Amino acid sequence: xxxKDGERYFVVDGHMHFWDASEENTKNKYGEGFxxxxxxxxxxxxxEDYVWPLEKYRKYDEPTLMKDLFEDGYVDVAxxxxxxxxxxxxxxxxxxxxDAVLKEKYPDKFVLNTSFEPRLGEAGLVQFEEKVRKYGxxxxxxxxxxxxxxxxxxxxxxxxxxRHLEKCQELGVTNIHIHKGPTIWPLNRDSFDLADVxxxxxxxxxxxxxxxxxxxxxxxxxxxxxxxxxxxxGGLAVAMPFIHTRPAYFGQVVGELLYWLGEDRxxxxxxxxxxxxxxxxxxxxxxxYPMENEYPEITTNVKKKILGLNAAKLYDLKVPEGVSAxxxxxxxxxTEKPAVPVEASIGGHSE
Amino acid sequence: xTEARTGGLVHSPPVDRSAVLEALGTVxxxxxxxxxxxxxxxxxxxxxGDTVRVHLRLxxxxxxPNFAYLMVADADTAVRAVPGVHQAEVYLDDHFTSxxxxxxxxxxxGFQQSFDGLADDELDELRTLFRRxxxxxxxxxxxxxxxxxxxxxxxxxxxxxGDLSPSAELDTYLQRRAELGLDTGPEAPLVVDTDGNPIxxxxxxxxxxxxxxxxxxxxxxxxxxxGMLATRYDLPTxxxxxx
Numbered sequence: 001x002x003x004k005d006g007e008r009y010f011v012v013d014g015h016m017h018f019w020d021a022s023e024e025n026t027k028n029k030y031g032e033g034f035x036x037x038x039x040x041x042x043x044x045x046x047x048e049d050y051v052w053p054l055e056k057y058r059k060y061d062e063p064t065l066m067k068d069l070f071e072d073g074y075v076d077v078a079x080x081x082x083x084x085x086x087x088x089x090x091x092x093x094x095x096x097x098x099d100a101v102l103k104e105k106y107p108d109k110f111v112l113n114t115s116f117e118p119r120l121g122e123a124g125l126v127q128f129e130e131k132v133r134k135y136g137x138x139x140x141x142x143x144x145x146x147x148x149x150x151x152x153x154x155x156x157x158x159x160x161x162x163r164h165l166e167k168c169q170e171l172g173v174t175n176i177h178i179h180k181g182p183t184i185w186p187l188n189r190d191s192f193d194l195a196d197v198x199x200x201x202x203x204x205x206x207x208x209x210x211x212x213x214x215x216x217x218x219x220x221x222x223x224x225x226x227x228x229x230x231x232x233x234g235g236l237a238v239a240m241p242f243i244h245t246r247p248a249y250f251g252q253v254v255g256e257l258l259y260w261l262g263e264d265r266x267x268x269x270x271x272x273x274x275x276x277x278x279x280x281x282x283x284x285x286x287x288x289y290p291m292e293n294e295y296p297e298i299t300t301n302v303k304k305k306i307l308g309l310n311a312a313k314l315y316d317l318k319v320p321e322g323v324s325a326x327x328x329x330x331x332x333x334x335t336e337k338p339a340v341p342v343e344a345s346i347g348g349h350s351e
Numbered sequence: 352x353t354e355a356r357t358g359g360l361v362h363s364p365p366v367d368r369s370a371v372l373e374a375l376g377t378v379x380x381x382x383x384x385x386x387x388x389x390x391x392x393x394x395x396x397x398x399x400g401d402t403v404r405v406h407l408r409l410x411x412x413x414x415x416p417n418f419a420y421l422m423v424a425d426a427d428t429a430v431r432a433v434p435g436v437h438q439a440e441v442y443l444d445d446h447f448t449s450x451x452x453x454x455x456x457x458x459x460x461g462f463q464q465s466f467d468g469l470a471d472d473e474l475d476e477l478r479t480l481f482r483r484x485x486x487x488x489x490x491x492x493x494x495x496x497x498x499x500x501x502x503x504x505x506x507x508x509x510x511x512x513g514d515l516s517p518s519a520e521l522d523t524y525l526q527r528r529a530e531l532g533l534d535t536g537p538e539a540p541l542v543v544d545t546d547g548n549p550i551x552x553x554x555x556x557x558x559x560x561x562x563x564x565x566x567x568x569x570x571x572x573x574x575x576x577x578g579m580l581a582t583r584y585d586l587p588t589x590x591x592x593x594x
Contacts, residue, residue, distance in 0.1 A: 217571075340561045
């Protein structure tokens with residue numbers, strides 16, 4: 001819980017990790033490149049006082065994580081978003097099994113999401129169902145760029161992916177977090193393209209599709225899809241830290257999202273250990289647009305929703321009394337906007 | 352017949368280093384819509400007789416290989432076209448597909464063959480997709496300047512290319528239009544969709560709103576890439592333009 005100027009903010013960290021990229025666990029040059037790339041993100045966007053040495057960043061321990069999130073970082077509930085990357089790391093980068101240790105120890109502090117692997121076909125369905133039954137997950141994190149044998153990435157519209165999404169519906173796994181990254185195959189397309197999210201969201205209107213990193217670097221596609229599909233949400237991991245280095249750009253990103261998606265479909269996230277939630281929460285609560293603009297206002301109520309109340313709804317989390325946002329907001333439905341020519345969805349036509 | 356002839360070989364005119372740089376300046380990051388040297392992606396340039404060696408670098412190890420390939424191939428083509436250049440060697444450093452890209456471009460194998468089995472076509476469609484985004488970005492820059500100067504949305508809808516005063520920004524926009532095969536004549540409407548059609552008045556506001564979002568996206572990405580490059584190579588922190 002964060003308190004400032006008489007207001008209380010329930011904080012749900014919608015996307016965090018407990019990863020192991022230690023040298024012993026790193027399998028190859030790709031794993032080495034991956035963690036170094038992550039480290040540059042961390043160094044580039046964190047305030048100086050929060051930059052870790054590389055060794056600590058590769059693998060941090062449980063007390064560090066617990067203190068950073070829950071003692072110092074104001075987080076009430078944190079959502080584990082596993083990222084397997086077993087082709088890069090011997091034991092995986094951040095698997096459900098690794099996260100489950102903490103979930104068992106602190107059941108009220110964590111939401112444990114799992115994942116599925118559509119390229120395993122029928123066996124994947126069985127494994128997925130086992131994981132959901134074992135961990136009680138209400139959400140999955142899908143990293144479409146993930147390698148698997150000869151396949152260097154996949155799409156939500158692949159036949160076996162559709163089968164797995166049907167399974168999600170059947171099992172009550174309603175929150176589908178999607179992380180786009182530079183897939184390798186087929187290399188001639190734009191791997192950040194969100195067209196498959198658009199299709200899947202139409203096909204499965206009862207599932208919620210949370211686009212991680214609000215689709216960056218394809219913010220325009222994210223917003224376009226958000227206006228079409230009321231069950232598409234934006235996860236603000238990676239967008240949040242711009243609040244420090246580039247506050248005006250941060251304002252543009254959040255302003256556009258508030259305009260196109262509304263205040264009820266955005267979720268705060270630190271992407272810990274990429275960034276520390278403490279400074280993100282503090283700066284966000286203090287945030288005001290530093291430039292002239294025509295975007296919707298970022299009011300205290302909007303901040304409360306983004307920081308925790310929206311995620312609490314998706315995951316049925318109990319919100320303490322006295323922290324509600326005090327209004328029903330714009331809701332999931334897309335509010336009236338000037339009609340946009342269909343050709344504007346430039347990215348949506350690449351399929 | 353004296354200085355140019357040595358040992359029976361005719362020497363080409365010396366390669367002008369600034370001409371090579373200028374040629375590299377015509378190569379853009381297709382996604383960020385900016386020239387490679389401006390982005391800091393050219394890490395070294397060496398002119399050795401009639402051979403030119405260029406090293407390129409990118410903000411991360413995992414930058415998308417398709418865009419990376421386009422930049423290396425385009426740089427190779429641009430450098431070869433400089434008068435006097437007999438041999439061009441363009442290398443991409445520190446990237447997870449450096450080897451495939453460098454070999455593929457050097458041997459002019461084309462994209463699909465350079466990544467055997469990992470691509471099902473060449474990159475033309477991808478390039479066109481990003482040229483369309485770039486068109487909307489550049490159009491928005493012109494439109495924004497006009498709006499700031501007091502123009503109304505309705506007036507914008509009636510403006511023709513010939514109504515605009517000459518500027519570098521206009522030249523860039525015309526170039527983006529030409530690349531897509533769109534009309535660049537003075538009578539052509541300023542505000543068009545990516546197929547060159549004028550926007551109906553009732554859709555103009557929505558079009559401009561979305562164009563503004565596209566610009567936020569492209570400029571934001573470019574600025575972030577500059578920052579990441581600076582962190583990766585320990586360069587001075589870039590000044591943030593337009594922020």
